[in-house]
Amino acid sequence: MTLQQLKYTIVISETGSMNKAAAQLYVSQPSLTSSIQELEKEIGIKIFNRSGRGVTLTNDGAEFIQYARQVCGQFDVLAEKYMGGVNIKKKFGVSTQHYSFAVKAFVEMVKKFDMAKYEFAIRETKTAEIISDVANMRSELGIIYRNDFNRKSITKMLSANGLVFHPLTVCGAYVYLWNGHPLANEKSITFEQLIDYPCLSFEQGDHSTFYLAEEILSTNEYQRIIKANDRATMLNLMIGLNGYTLCSGIICEELNGSDYKAVPFDSGSDEETMEIGYITLKNVILSRMAEIYLDELKNYLGISDELISADK
Numbered sequence: 001m002t003l004q005q006l007k008y009t010i011v012i013s014e015t016g017s018m019n020k021a022a023a024q025l026y027v028s029q030p031s032l033t034s035s036i037q038e039l040e041k042e043i044g045i046k047i048f049n050r051s052g053r054g055v056t057l058t059n060d061g062a063e064f065i066q067y068a069r070q071v072c073g074q075f076d077v078l079a080e081k082y083m084g085g086v087n088i089k090k091k092f093g094v095s096t097q098h099y100s101f102a103v104k105a106f107v108e109m110v111k112k113f114d115m116a117k118y119e120f121a122i123r124e125t126k127t128a129e130i131i132s133d134v135a136n137m138r139s140e141l142g143i144i145y146r147n148d149f150n151r152k153s154i155t156k157m158l159s160a161n162g163l164v165f166h167p168l169t170v171c172g173a174y175v176y177l178w179n180g181h182p183l184a185n186e187k188s189i190t191f192e193q194l195i196d197y198p199c200l201s202f203e204q205g206d207h208s209t210f211y212l213a214e215e216i217l218s219t220n221e222y223q224r225i226i227k228a229n230d231r232a233t234m235l236n237l238m239i240g241l242n243g244y245t246l247c248s249g250i251i252c253e254e255l256n257g258s259d260y261k262a263v264p265f266d267s268g269s270d271e272e273t274m275e276i277g278y279i280t281l282k283n284v285i286l287s288r289m290a291e292i293y294l295d296e297l298k299n300y301l302g303i304s305d306e307l308i309s310a311d312k
Contacts, residue, residue, distance in 0.1 A: 003075060005039045006068040008032060009047055013065050016054045069137035070281060077287045092289035093121035095133040096143035097214045098202055098231045099276075100252035105296040107255075112292060120289075124231065126204050127212040128157075134279050135161035140290045142279040143297075145214075145248070147272070153211035158279060167277040169301050173216045174249030174262035178238045188266040198224040200234050200245040215246045216274055235260065248274050250301065276301075 012021040012032075022029040040047055047061035057065060076091070092109075096102040106122045113120075123129075123139060133139040146154045146165065158165055175189045181197075183189050199222040202214045226243060228234045237243045238260065249262040265272070278294065280286070286294075297303075 001039060001042060003072065005035055006072055008035055009039070009061075009065060009068055010072060012036065012048065012055060013057055013061070016056065018050075018055060066136050073137035073140070074285060077285050090117065090287075090289070091119040091121075092287060092293070093123065093133070093139035094141045094143065094290075094293060095123040095125055095130040095139040097127060097130065097145065098124050098234075099143060099248070099250070100231070100255045101250050101300050102143045102297065103255055104252040105293055105300055108296040108300075109289065109293040113289070118289070126202075127214065128204065131157055131161055131163065131279070134163055134281065137281070140280070140284075140287060141293065143276070144279060145216075145274045145276045147216060147274055150211040150213075162282050163279045164282050165277050165279050167275055168297065169250075169303055170273050170275050171248045171250060173246050173265040173267065173272045173274065175244050175265050176238075176247045176249075176251070176260060176262050177242070177244040178235075178260050179258075180239070181242050181244070183244075183263065184261060186263055188264040190266045194244060195223060198226050198237070198241050198243040200226050200228055200237055200243040202234070203227040203229050216272055231256070248276060250276075252300075 008021070008025065011024055012018065015021045015024060018033055019029055022032045025032065036047065043064075045060040045064065046058050047064055048055040049058055094102070094106060103122060103124070106120075110120055121139070123133060125133070127144060130139075130142040130144055134142040142163075144154070144165075155165070175183070175194065177184060183193055183197075186193070204212050204214075226237060226241070228237060234243075234245060235256065238245075246265060247262065249264070251260070251262055278297070
């Protein structure tokens with residue numbers, strides 16, 4: 001098994017075609033096919049199903065690709081640190097729940113690099129996809145939150161995927177709404193005051209369990225609720241329908257605009273807090289881009305390194 005063969009399998013799985021993968025890798029299709037067949041024979045599993053429509057991963061292949069991505073990703077990081085990254089296209093990706101501060105840190109990180117020489121990606125997506133992205137090295141970091149309600153479930157999912165949670169900050173719950181909302185000038189807002197307004201929540205797709213919801217207090221009974229897929233749509237619904245969402249209160253006005261505000265949520269107890277952090281593979285060596293991104297994230301949140309320790 002060689003590193004080159006691992007990279008071949010990754011490209012084939014992404015293109016779904018031997019011909020397309022060969023063209024992307026600048027190798028002949030017979031040579032690529034032969035290399036994969038030798039790899040499958042060596043490791044004793046069938047990685048791909050082949051048909052007239054292309055290639056798909058077998059169950060064994062899907063598991064193999066996950067490890068292949070981790071190995072290739074870590075090799076690229078090592079090469080960058082100790083070999084000057086010669087002839088390696090440097091990549092960095094982060095997957096995150098819908099946090100404007102996570103995007104702001106990404107913007108500041110990207111500014112420090114020549115974008116012509118790097119490939120960057122930020123994915124605001126569903127919680128389950130964030131976990132999958134980091135586990136499969138599609139993204140190096142993931143930004144999520146946990147609290148007393150979802151902690152056990154999230155920790156179990158992370159452990160099953162070989163991931164670890166690194167706490168960043170703890171914050172209370174806020175009601176996020178637009179400045180023209182009837183409750184916008186309240187010093188704090190109770191659940192009873194929100195009954196007549198639609199609660200906005202980010203769609204979690206097939207993984208729509210309460211434990212994966214981005215919003216705190218996801219188990220409350222909301223008479224009016226609207227699901228959305230992106231921050232822009234949610235902001236439009238806040239203005240158009242006087243909608244609201246529950247959030248951390250850490251808002252980047254530079255990106256979201258000044259037409260919105262976060263008002264403290266009065267839940268009647270001090271137990272409703274959010275612990276925001278980032279997830280990585282266990283024992284991972286972070287790339288320089290990841291380290292700078294985390295520095296920008298901590299700087300924006302006002303966090304010192306002494307406050308951070310990973311779950312073991």
